Amino acid sequence: MYTYAHPGLKDPEYYVPGLPIDYVAQRYRISPDDIAKLGSAENPYGTSPMAKAAVGDALDKMYTYASWTAEPLREKLADTYGYEPDNFVCGAGETEIIAMILRAFAAMGERILMPGPCFPMYHLFAEAEGRIPDMAHEATDRTTMALDVDVYIDAIKPEHRIVFLTNPHSPSGTWMTEAEVRRVIEAAPHALVVLDEAYVHYSGGPGYIHLAHDYDNLAVLRTFSKVYGLAGLRLGFGVAHPDIIKALLAVKPTWNIGQLQIIGGVAALDDTAFVQKTIDTIIDSRTYVEGLFAETLDRFRFVPGSMSNFFLIEIMDPDIDSNQVFDGLLERGVIVKDGSISFRGLEKRFMRSDVNFREKMDQLVAALADLP
Numbered sequence: 001m002y003t004y005a006h007p008g009l010k011d012p013e014y015y016v017p018g019l020p021i022d023y024v025a026q027r028y029r030i031s032p033d034d035i036a037k038l039g040s041a042e043n044p045y046g047t048s049p050m051a052k053a054a055v056g057d058a059l060d061k062m063y064t065y066a067s068w069t070a071e072p073l074r075e076k077l078a079d080t081y082g083y084e085p086d087n088f089v090c091g092a093g094e095t096e097i098i099a100m101i102l103r104a105f106a107a108m109g110e111r112i113l114m115p116g117p118c119f120p121m122y123h124l125f126a127e128a129e130g131r132i133p134d135m136a137h138e139a140t141d142r143t144t145m146a147l148d149v150d151v152y153i154d155a156i157k158p159e160h161r162i163v164f165l166t167n168p169h170s171p172s173g174t175w176m177t178e179a180e181v182r183r184v185i186e187a188a189p190h191a192l193v194v195l196d197e198a199y200v201h202y203s204g205g206p207g208y209i210h211l212a213h214d215y216d217n218l219a220v221l222r223t224f225s226k227v228y229g230l231a232g233l234r235l236g237f238g239v240a241h242p243d244i245i246k247a248l249l250a251v252k253p254t255w256n257i258g259q260l261q262i263i264g265g266v267a268a269l270d271d272t273a274f275v276q277k278t279i280d281t282i283i284d285s286r287t288y289v290e291g292l293f294a295e296t297l298d299r300f301r302f303v304p305g306s307m308s309n310f311f312l313i314e315i316m317d318p319d320i321d322s323n324q325v326f327d328g329l330l331e332r333g334v335i336v337k338d339g340s341i342s343f344r345g346l347e348k349r350f351m352r353s354d355v356n357f358r359e360k361m362d363q364l365v366a367a368l369a370d371l372p
């Protein structure tokens with residue numbers, strides 16, 4: 001069949017999201033209430049109540065175009081984080097900002113460095129328009145699954161236009177110190193370093209958003225999808241030197257953000273009670289599930305060190321692989337991520353599960369224990 005897409009898109013690869021509850025309920029004939037959805041890292045409490053109320057009150061605004069730069073949100077972000085509005089760019093999720101960064105900072109044929117494995121959007125979007133992702137698989141320590149910063153720094157080459165870092169790291173959830181992050185930024189003065197802090201709240205600390213004051217080759221990215229419970233609203237932002245933001249605004253689809261997103265985001269930033277409740281629950285459940293694994297399971301290892309709302313499970317039993325575990329868990333009403341399908345370079349020895357309420361963690365561990 002003839003297609004008009006460019007040659008790089010002859011056999012495109014797509015992101016594989018965590019499965020939705022409805023699909024699993026129908027396919028396996030399980031009541032939706034009995035399903036543990038642990039493959040999308042969503043907020044167990046749902047949506048920020050303040051964002052929900054503000055969006056509800058703003059429905060009448062849908063007929064007007066919003067400020068194309070999402071100015072009220074940029075102003076609120078500037079107040080919240082101690083920057084100026086022109087230090088921010090807003091996107092339909094962090095995902096859109098990742099796409100804009102690739103377009104603005106690497107031309108077709110140019111190279112981009114990222115950890116291997118990593119959040120797949122980095123390499124999928126890079127490849128879709130003919131940029132070359134270099135995945136530093138050698139920088140992943142195979143026991144801790146953390147990024148070895150020294151090995152990663154060795155992988156930085158003069159031809160890299162963008163260098164990605166994720167903290168907490170994905171898919172391991174492990175944490176880099178501020179000194180480590182600074183070393184990477186300083187080792188790549190010729191590149192734009194992107195620090196993806198999608199899950200930073202679950203570290204229990206403020207993260208490194210302040211570093212964009214110190215470096216003009218750094219963009220820090222955050223999302224409203226996780227701790228604010230707004231994955232379905234689609235909202236994220238980047239903070240960087242105004243010259244970086246200027247370039248990003250040029251490739252941004254003009255009205256990428258609507259009125260409801262702006263209003264929801266502004267309200268969510270004030271919902272500190274909801275944010276704190278979510279963080280406390282995740283941190284409590286993370287310790288709880290690590291203990292459960294140690295007490296209950298010997299065929300599966302909780303890979304320690306996660307500071308996020310997910311963790312890696314290593315399959316220690318050589319007679320089963322991640323495809324079988326994934327299917328077996330689905331039959332038992334538990335949705336996780338199959339590492340080998342969701343993350344390039346992660347073999348069939350790993351699953352990734354969300355941290356959720358304690359009872360969902362009980363359900364996960366019981367289902368793993370029940371596998372043949």
Ligand SMILES: Cc1ncc(COP(=O)(O)O)c(C=O)c1O
Pocket residue numbers: 041092093094095096119166170196198222223224225231235236
């Ligand atoms: C590491 C990481 N970065 C960015 C995102 C993008 O999130 P969103 O586009 O919903 O803001 C995700 C989502 O799963 C992620 O895991």
